[in-house]
């Protein structure tokens with residue numbers, strides 16, 4: 001039954017590997033690991049029905065180690081870590097030496113079970129550590145980590161029972177409480193592991209799609225939608241705490257000329273460069289967006305005009321430094337608008353920042369202009 005489950009789930013994971021974006025790594029290794037676990041279980045079931053029991057047992061142990069090992073490699077790839085092939089091969093070699101020795105040269109069932117269990121638990125434990133260190137704090141990771149931990153505990157307990165109580169306690173062909181728990185865990189764990197692989201991968205897919213829908217694909221800064229969400233949060237803060245925030249509207253000067261003289265690809269590289277230069281001039285709490293074209297918007301939360309002007313000057317100077325990455329020298333114009341009242345909305349402050357930007361363009365470009373403050377709405381005077 002568990003063999004069928006593992007086989008079916010490996011197909012599910014492989015089809016996810018084919019259809020998920022290439023940023024989600026490791027799914028193919030998880031699928032291969034499950035196939036090998038299924039194959040290992042088939043080999044174990046054949047050990048008494050054919051001659052050459054020792055060879056079949058060796059192959060079964062080797063296949064199982066490979067199965068769990070490939071799952072570990074998949075998990076390392078999934079979390080963007082360098083796959084520890086050295087650990088994979090070391091564990092496999094030690095397991096084969098140990099199992100081979102206590103199977104063929106000096107037959108000893110409990111020693112064989114102990115060495116196999118301790119070694120294979122290294123692969124499970126490694127995956128617990130991966131999920132703990134690199135996993136997102138989300139239900140799917142917790143589920144994945146707990147399953148790997150449970151699997152580690154079950155396998156380690158089998159190894160310890162083999163060491164302290166001998167072969168009878170861990171021989172899965174005889175009946176006993178631990179044997180039942182181990183077999184049940186083995187059956188369900190294969191299915192649950194595959195489900196947990198799929199759960200963490202689906203969560204990763206969701207995060208990637210969410211990020212894609214709020215980021216500009218060329219420069220990786222926010223797009224209009226992502227910026228509107230951020231602005232709404234900062235606006236709510238401004239309403240609550242009566243702070244100020246400032247918007248910079250930054251536009252490349254004569255960008256059409258850059259495209260015409262150096263080609264569209266160089267134009268794109270200039271856009272990426274300007275996004276990077278702006279990003280370097282900001283704090284982590286500031287936000288940059290590109291709404292398309294060659295205009296960038298910067299939102300500086302809890303920042304007044306003086307500080308914003310200082311940041312704008314820093315950007316102006318950094319941008320026009322010549323020869324970065326072999327790019328043509330270029331300049332930007334910047335319009336600044338400060339918002340102190342929650343009565344103004346995104347369109348209002350954007351319009352003022354753009355007006356200041358046009359005025360910078362009209363006055364010769366490569367300069368900064370500050371927008372006048374909005375005229376507060378007239379309020380009725382009580383009689």
Ligand SMILES: Nc1nc2c(ncn2[C@@H]2O[C@H](COP(=O)(O)OP(=O)(O)OP(=O)(O)O)[C@@H](O)[C@H]2O)c(=O)[nH]1
Pocket residue numbers: 218251252253254255256257259263264265266267268271292293294361365
């Ligand atoms: N390479 C590249 N060019 C773009 C992109 N989006 C818009 N453009 C180009 O940006 C140029 C904008 O030209 P204009 O609006 O005339 O502005 P400008 O040449 O910078 O002139 P000023 O803003 O007045 O200084 C056009 O040639 C667009 O084709 C893009 O994603 N990549």
